[in-house]
Amino acid sequence: xxxxxxxxxxxxxxxxxxxxxxxxxxxxxxxxxxxxxxxxxxxxxxxxxxxxxxxxxxxxxxxxxxxxxxxxxxxxxxxxxxxxxxxxxxxxxxxxxxxxxxxxxxxxxxxxxxxxxxxxxxxxxxxxxxxxxxxxxxxxxxxxxxxxxxxxxxxxxxxxxxxxxxxxxxxxxxxxxxxxxxxxxxxxxxxxxxxxxxxxxxxxxxxxxxxxxxxxxxxxxxxxxxxxxxxxxxxxxxxxxxxxxxxxxxxxxxxxxxxxxxxxxxxxxxxxxxxxxxxxxxxxxxxxxxxxxxxxxxxxxxxxxxxxxxxxxxxxxxxxxxxxxxxxxxxxxxxxxxxxxxxxxxxx
Amino acid sequence: xxxxxxxxxxxxxxxxxxxxxxxxxxxxxxxxxxxxxxxxxxxxxxxxxxxxxxxxxxxxxxxxxxxxxxxxxxxxxxxxxxxxxxxxxxxxxxxxxxxxxxxxxxxxxxxxxxxxxxxxxxxxxxxxxxxxxxxxxxxxxxxxxxxxxxxxxxxxxxxxxxxxxxxxxxxxxxxxxxxxxxxxxxxxxxxxxxxxxxxxxxxxxxxxxxxxxxxxxxxxxxxxxxxxxxxxxxxxxxxxxxxxxxxxxxxxxxxxxxxxxxxxxxxxxxxxxxxxxxxxxxxxxxxxxxxxxxxxxxxxxxx
Numbered sequence: 001x002x003x004x005x006x007x008x009x010x011x012x013x014x015x016x017x018x019x020x021x022x023x024x025x026x027x028x029x030x031x032x033x034x035x036x037x038x039x040x041x042x043x044x045x046x047x048x049x050x051x052x053x054x055x056x057x058x059x060x061x062x063x064x065x066x067x068x069x070x071x072x073x074x075x076x077x078x079x080x081x082x083x084x085x086x087x088x089x090x091x092x093x094x095x096x097x098x099x100x101x102x103x104x105x106x107x108x109x110x111x112x113x114x115x116x117x118x119x120x121x122x123x124x125x126x127x128x129x130x131x132x133x134x135x136x137x138x139x140x141x142x143x144x145x146x147x148x149x150x151x152x153x154x155x156x157x158x159x160x161x162x163x164x165x166x167x168x169x170x171x172x173x174x175x176x177x178x179x180x181x182x183x184x185x186x187x188x189x190x191x192x193x194x195x196x197x198x199x200x201x202x203x204x205x206x207x208x209x210x211x212x213x214x215x216x217x218x219x220x221x222x223x224x225x226x227x228x229x230x231x232x233x234x235x236x237x238x239x240x241x242x243x244x245x246x247x248x249x250x251x252x253x254x255x256x257x258x259x260x261x262x263x264x265x266x267x268x269x270x271x272x273x274x275x276x277x278x279x280x281x282x283x284x285x286x287x288x289x290x291x292x293x294x295x296x297x298x299x300x301x302x303x304x305x306x307x308x309x310x311x312x313x314x315x316x317x318x319x320x321x322x323x324x325x326x327x328x329x330x331x332x333x334x335x336x337x338x339x340x341x342x343x344x345x346x347x348x
Numbered sequence: 349x350x351x352x353x354x355x356x357x358x359x360x361x362x363x364x365x366x367x368x369x370x371x372x373x374x375x376x377x378x379x380x381x382x383x384x385x386x387x388x389x390x391x392x393x394x395x396x397x398x399x400x401x402x403x404x405x406x407x408x409x410x411x412x413x414x415x416x417x418x419x420x421x422x423x424x425x426x427x428x429x430x431x432x433x434x435x436x437x438x439x440x441x442x443x444x445x446x447x448x449x450x451x452x453x454x455x456x457x458x459x460x461x462x463x464x465x466x467x468x469x470x471x472x473x474x475x476x477x478x479x480x481x482x483x484x485x486x487x488x489x490x491x492x493x494x495x496x497x498x499x500x501x502x503x504x505x506x507x508x509x510x511x512x513x514x515x516x517x518x519x520x521x522x523x524x525x526x527x528x529x530x531x532x533x534x535x536x537x538x539x540x541x542x543x544x545x546x547x548x549x550x551x552x553x554x555x556x557x558x559x560x561x562x563x564x565x566x567x568x569x570x571x572x573x574x575x576x577x578x579x580x581x582x583x584x585x586x587x588x589x590x591x592x593x594x595x596x597x598x599x600x601x602x603x604x605x606x607x608x609x610x611x612x613x614x615x616x617x618x619x620x621x622x623x624x625x626x627x628x629x630x631x632x633x634x635x636x637x638x639x640x641x642x643x644x645x646x647x648x649x650x651x
Contacts, residue, residue, distance in 0.1 A: 076554055078550060078553055078554060101556075102556045102558065103556065104556075105553070105554060105555060105556035106555065106556030107556075109554070110554075110555070111551065111554040111555070113547060113550070113551055115547050117545075117547040117548050117550065117551035118548075118551075119548060119565070119566065119569070119570075120548075120570070120645060121569045121570065121572075121645050122645075123645075130555060130565070131555045131556075133565075134555050134556055134557050134561055135556075162645035164645060182555065188554075
């Protein structure tokens with residue numbers, strides 16, 4: 001099953017009875033506050049252009065009111081856009097007929113919700129088969145597939161429990177199992193882990209990462225937590241007031257935040273666990289010396305390995321073991337502590 | 349008064365009613381029109397509701413003609429399987445035996461048959477209308493005032509057209525009872541569906557549910573506690589109305605009450621009254637216990 005990329009192009013959403021009338025005004029620079037004050041409409045999203053990688057995890061991050069939940073609901077069109085396109089496999093989701101849309105939702109997308117949104121009168125098993133039941137898959141077949149996923153998310157033995165009898169973390173596992181059982185290319189996760197305790201959240205992130213390694217679905221993950229975004233995201237877009245302020249890999253965002261807003265966010269991040277060795281290595285001159293470090297290793301692990309081996313120098317090797325760069329302990333340490341340039345930016 | 353009226357123009361003092369002649373004419377026109385309608389379509393309407401008559405007669409016959417012990421066993425079984433509560437079951441058996449001992453068994457059976465049919469019809473009419481109301485604000489805006497009228501209009505008033513169309517008998521009684529008892533069914537179905545958690549509905553949409561699948565899988569099951577409350581209310585109101593409907597020929601306990609009122613039979617009145625109370629409590633406790641049993645899944649066991 002090859003997943004496809006999702007292209008969001010020039011997407012605008014203006015909430016209110018005559019949203020369409022104000023798109024041009026917003027394009028010409030009408031602000032959110034002014035639109036609300038003068039015309040009584042709320043600007044949800046403006047000029048969103050995001051290309052979500054096929055088979056990768058796209059994280060959309062923002063604080064409450066930034067429009068991130070509105071954005072994810074455009075991908076399966078739970079919300080209709082005011083203007084713009086959402087392309088999946090070359091088809092504009094926003095132009096689908098009701099019938100096509102229903103088929104698209106049944107077979108191509110699955111969604112996990114912040115408040116779980118399980119059916120309280122159905123058992124874990126009956127909740128998990130929901131998507132297949134809607135598709136019209138037979139009971140025996142769908143239960144077999146559902147049981148497999150219930151086991152994968154670690155809920156075996158709870159098949160006949162009702163959601164109310166489970167803790168929040170377990171309920172969200174049901175939500176995840178329900179989405180995965182649907183076997184759709186696109187997995188939409190709307191603040192799926194925000195309602196969970198920090199430890200359980202990390203646990204669930206691991207579950208998702210492990211599954212994603214083999215499933216390679218196109219995942220769209222909404223969160224307000226930068227640590228979560230950096231841990232999960234192959235690509236991250238940061239939303240503020242309905243606008244994308246920066247998008248790129250976690251490395252890019254941590255190392256070169258686009259503005260003060262993102263700088264403020266990034267300041268609290270544990271850089272040692274985010275930045276990879278190849279991001280800060282210098283070009284190789286002469287023979288590779290010291291400890292070989294694999295590409296993709298984070299600085300914290302690199303520093304631990306180097307201090308453990310009592311060496312000051314190391315070189316980075318690619319998947320085939322070829323050396324591609326060099327670095328030393330002071331470079332790693334200085335990259336791990338917040339560089340002065342950020343402090344300057346904040347002072348300015 | 350007179351002093352104020354002496355300074356005010358006559359128009360503002362005495363309400364300028366439409367003159368008697370015009371009102372009389374309007375009344376006569378409407379009455380004649382309705383009578384004409386009844387004359388031309390009465391038979392057709394009678395034919396349409398004939399199945400109701402058969403159903404009522406059949407059920408009443410079955411209740412009255414069956415040996416009392418059979419009816420009692422079936423009733424106790426239904427109550428037990430509905431409520432799974434031994435107290436309610438024993439209470440049911442004791443009240444029915446008490447009713448039998450004071451010689452009201454047959455009348456109680458007639459009333460029971462009537463209430464059963466009325467409740468079934470109210471559910472059959474009420475739930476679809478309630479669903480339509482929940483789906484459309486416009487339907488709600490139209491149906492709500494109609495329900496207000498049905499609930500506040502004195503029942504004796506709508507007995508008039510019902511009797512004019514159907515004459516006296518069980519079917520007009522049934523229609524009068526249903527008019528009185530169906531509004532809570534409609535209202536609570538509507539309310540129950542409208543109160544369903546938006547998040548869960550969104551999830552159903554996200555998985556591509558059709559409108560019917562959403563209704564069947566999400567809205568109806570989640571609205572069920574409220575709908576059960578509606579059924580409970582409908583049963584109670586049917587029981588209350590059965591007494592009034594005895595004025596137009598419904599038999600059973602209500603007829604005895606009516607006779608007791610007319611003749612000031614204190615004891616007869618209360619005995620029949622208590623028999624009605626007994627049935628009401630049986631229905632109420634059983635349907636509530638059944639409703640709670642359906643909601644077993646909402647019990648929180650874990651955190």
